[in-house]
Amino acid sequence: MSGRAVTITEVARHAGVAVSTVSYVLSGKRAISADTRRRVLDSVRTLGYHPNAGARALASRRANVIALVLPLRVGMHVPVLMQFATSVVTAARQYDHDVLLLTADEGPDGIRRAAASALVDGLVLMDVELHDTRVPLLRDLAEPSVLIGFPADTAGLTCVDLDFARAGALCVEHLAQHGHREVALLGAPAVVYERGTGFASRTWEGFTEAAAAHGLTGVALPCEETFEQVAAAVGELLDARPGLTALVVHNEAAVNHVLGALRQHGRRVPQDIEVVAICPDDIAERSSPALTSVLIPAEEVGRQAVRLLMDKLEGRTVPEGTLLRPRLTVRDSTAASGR
Amino acid sequence: MSGRAVTITEVARHAGVAVSTVSYVLSGKRAISADTRRRVLDSVRTLGYHPNAGARALASRRANVIALVLPLRVGMHVPVLMQFATSVVTAARQYDHDVLLLTADEGPDGIRRAAASALVDGLVLMDVELHDTRVPLLRDLAEPSVLIGFPADTAGLTCVDLDFARAGALCVEHLAQHGHREVALLGAPAVVYERGTGFASRTWEGFTEAAAAHGLTGVALPCEETFEQVAAAVGELLDARPGLTALVVHNEAAVNHVLGALRQHGRRVPQDIEVVAICPDDIAERSSPALTSVLIPAEEVGRQAVRLLMDKLEGRTVPEGTLLRPRLTVRDSTAASGR
């Protein structure tokens, strides 16, 4: 039971210097002689001093905390969100910031409250919709923010994301190289498209355009997430398009159901049909066969988001949009090179 | 762009009262006449006042923030963690607290830092191991804490969790009622047991003891999470135990692979073999067939953890261990009533 906490005053007394000197040693905002610095740091260590966060925030007008706003909605793949979240926390710590977790139940009010009370210095928002209700709020907030994902109108905002259009195209190109002439995209559940979730639509568009550009027949379909529905959809698709030889799956929750359904319909992967997924690596590796995939670089997205936010906090100007280049990893599900 | 934030002084001036009066209206810690209260609240509303969190924390020695410590380790099922996390946030908000997210990369130092700097008033820890390195730290921290999960020695701690032993037993009892004589448990990956994760072991024990108590032959096995490994394990199990007619699966990531493997081995569920899972409802419902399951009541666990923490913050004494009763939901995978 550590009694009352050690204050900067006690450190100053112990080191035989003024309180302000201790503060300057710790912040490095003024030159301090090597000797004094050493004495102060020794005292800090022996007393086990930790600056009081509230006092620091009050005096410096900086909380050293950023908010991570993650609404949890239907159709989002949770593990990916979690990867974003942890990478945001890790990156924030590297800038000596902590992360406050805000969820959807409070709605925009929660954001406003956290910002207005100076609880946080800035915000990172995840799972952004094309027409997100939080966006107008962000625009008239004094605190800077960064969005993971792109809304329809990015004017005045800062957004980061994987270049999903490119990702969709990349899958098509890979399949085109393998000689396929007819390909299909199994995407997110219909509700996700209806809601206007940017990354789903952009993948769809990237897929469609690339298919056209490479002279392939490409069909894109939403894809639900129960085994039954997936199996039915896959069955219909195989019946309707006998020439179909390759599949792009952009739905983490359904990807294993798709493989199960193909198995059930007697199609071997990759011999009868090749499959490319857009999903985290662990899912791709854990599937059977292991899936050629474009991964969501969650760790990098989170890191970039924090970096951009820190830049804004320092008053630097940052680009409105930052798109990360997708990379495709070839695994067993498209192992047959050429056909 | 809201300029500088509104302070309590401005509210006081606007309402024509003293600063302390505004404070008392807002905290309710002293009686205030109905008239004054109304005037103050009006001013608060028209000026859009939000108390400065840092100043409040400094003066009241209460940050109104709790830490949520979630190490992310191999073998943990992420969506469940996320459910815990959101329910903790929601519950905390109901007590007017916010949630600071702490992850593993800083290790115990992160916990110590957040506590010592008065960033947080208390802690909720998730994913607790039997011999968790964070536990000794918690014992000599001035700040109260609550663990989600039980370490080996709970003395001086406060722990909440689903009663996993009971959950394991419940599955066995359900299967016993259905007339099964030989049952198996497919559990977590081996590494989880080796690490000494309490809930996995306790389910295992509950399963084993209940099987013995009901005179069933019960075998328990770890279960990896790639389709290949699961399929192999299931195959061996079916070969080794021809009399096996029921399965308990306690592994969210593997549960669909298990169903896939049974399908592959020509076993129909529930006609040839019945399956009970311990997993979130959404997974159980999304499987084919829908699985009879004992769900992890993540929402309730999170809520209880916060409630206990708030009780401790108020100085109330709370029980060392709180075990939540599991409930079994019957679905299609054990629909055949009796055999």
Place this chain on the structure above:
DNA sequence: CCCCATTGTCGAAGCGCTTCGACGCTCTCA
């Protein structure tokens, strides 16, 4: 050799809030 710039340190003034003690009222009851 003197002046001025630089370096290192200090003291004090807040930052915006909570909380304590004080004080003037208005009632109540003897």
Place this chain on the structure above:
DNA sequence: TGAGAGCGTCGAAGCGCTTCGACAATGGGG
């Protein structure tokens, strides 16, 4: 009718930190 008990409000003293201006002490250039 006067003492005592609330009730409602105020002023002021911090909470622990950052930061600004001041000021010795030192050193370099004219």
